[in-house]
Amino acid sequence: MDATLQALRGLVPRELQNPRVGIICGSGLSGLAASLRQSVLVSYAELPGFVQSTVPGHKSSLAFGLMGSGAGVPVVAMLGRFHPYEGHKLSSVVYPVRVMAKMGVKNIIITNAAGALNPELTVGTIVVVHDHIALPNLTGMNPLLGPQTDPSLPRFLPLSDAYSRLLRKLVFRAAHDLSIERDALAEGTYAWVSGPTYETAAEGRFLRAAGADVVGMSTVPEVLAAREEGMNVLVLSLVTNAVVIPASYQSVRDEFEAEIAGVSTKTVVEEVVSHEEVLALGRLKGDLMKSLVEKVLDLLPSNTQQ
Numbered sequence: 448m449d450a451t452l453q454a455l456r457g458l459v460p461r462e463l464q465n466p467r468v469g470i471i472c473g474s475g476l477s478g479l480a481a482s483l484r485q486s487v488l489v490s491y492a493e494l495p496g497f498v499q500s501t502v503p504g505h506k507s508s509l510a511f512g513l514m515g516s517g518a519g520v521p522v523v524a525m526l527g528r529f530h531p532y533e534g535h536k537l538s539s540v541v542y543p544v545r546v547m548a549k550m551g552v553k554n555i556i557i558t559n560a561a562g563a564l565n566p567e568l569t570v571g572t573i574v575v576v577h578d579h580i581a582l583p584n585l586t587g588m589n590p591l592l593g594p595q596t597d598p599s600l601p602r603f604l605p606l607s608d609a610y611s612r613l614l615r616k617l618v619f620r621a622a623h624d625l626s627i628e629r630d631a632l633a634e635g636t637y638a639w640v641s642g643p644t645y646e647t648a649a650e651g652r653f654l655r656a657a658g659a660d661v662v663g664m665s666t667v668p669e670v671l672a673a674r675e676e677g678m679n680v681l682v683l684s685l686v687t688n689a690v691v692i693p694a695s696y697q698s699v700r701d702e703f704e705a706e707i708a709g710v711s712t713k714t715v716v717e718e719v720v721s722h723e724e725v726l727a728l729g730r731l732k733g734d735l736m737k738s739l740v741e742k743v744l745d746l747l748p749s750n751t752q753q
C-alpha cells in the first residue's frame with residue numbers, strides 16, 4: 448500500500464491528491480469520466496499492487512480531476528475494474544477501493560452493467576441498488592475472508608445498511624432536478640455471480656425467485672471493501688439486457704412428436720445475450736449516467752462523512 452500511495456504522490460498534482468469521491472466505471476461506462484476537469488490519467492501499470500483489466504469496454508487507468516459544476520468536486524475514477532473471472536484474486540479486485548480509502552475518499556459511486564431479472568425493468572433503466580444477494584459470499588468467496596488488512600477495521604461487518612440511504616435519495620433528487628423521466632430510474636436488489644458465463648433460464652428464475660432484480664459479475668466485492676473502509680456507498684446498475692426467463696419450458700419431445708405426426712410446429716428461437724450488446728447499451732446510456740453522477744456530486748452535502 449505504501450508503495451502505491453508513494454507512486455500516486457509522484458504522479459498526481461498535489462491539489463488532486465485528496466479526492467472526496469471515488470467512482471468505478473462499469474462495462475462501457477468509462478465515458479463517465481469524460482467531463483473531468485484538470486484531469487490526470489495514471490495507468491494501472493504504473494501503480495504497484497494494481498493488476499490490469501482484460502475485459503473489452505474496460506480501460507486500465509485511474510483518472511483524477513474535478514467533476515460537477517462550479518469549483519467541482521475532486522474525484523478519482525477507475526476507468527476499468529477487475530473481476531474475479533479474469534483470474535484476479537479477490538484482494539486484487541478490491542485493492543483500488545482500499546487505495547481510494549487511504550487517499551481520503553469518503554463516498555464511492557460504483558456503476559455496472561447488469562441483466563434484468565425483474566420483468567418490469569426495461570433495457571436502459573438505471574437501477575439504484577438498495578441491497579444485494581451474493582451467492583459467492585455465502586459460499587466462501589468473500590473478499591473479506593482471511594487475515595484482516597487492517598486490524599482497526601471491523602471483523603464482522605454488518606451489511607443491512609450497506610447502501611447509503613442519503614446517497615440513494617440524492618439520485619432521485621438529481622433526476623428530478625434534471626427533469627429525467629420517472630421511468631428512467633428504478634430501485635432494486637443486485638445479485639452477484641462469478642461469471643463469466645451468463646445465466647441459464649433456470650438460474651435466472653432461481654435468482655429472481657430469491658428476490659434479485661438485476662444480476663452482474665462485479666460490484667459486491669467493491670461494496671464490501673468500501674463499507675469495511677467506512678465509506679458511503681452508492682451503486683447504479685445500468686440494465687443492458689434482459690435475462691431470458693421463458694415462462695415455461697417448450698418440450699422438444701412434443702415438438703418432435705408433432706413433427707413425425709406431420710403437424711406443423713413453431714421453431715423456438717432461443718435469445719442469447721452478448722457482451723457487445725452490453726457495451727452498445729453502455730454507449731447509448733453513458734450520457735444519462737454521466738449527467739446523473741455529475742448532479743449527485745453537485746448535491747452532495749459538503750460534510751458527508753457518515
Ligand SMILES: O=P(O)(O)O[C@H]1O[C@H](CO)[C@@H](O)[C@H]1O
Binds near residue numbers: 472473558560665722
Ligand atoms: O459489472 P461490469 O464490470 O459493469 O460488467 C458486466 O458486463 C460484463 C458482461 O457483459 C460482466 O463483467 C458484468 O459484470
Ligand SMILES: Nc1nc2[nH]cnc2c(=O)[nH]1
Binds near residue numbers: 562687688689725
Ligand atoms: N451475470 C450477468 N452479468 C451481466 N452483465 C450485463 N448483463 C449481464 C447478465 O445478463 N448477466
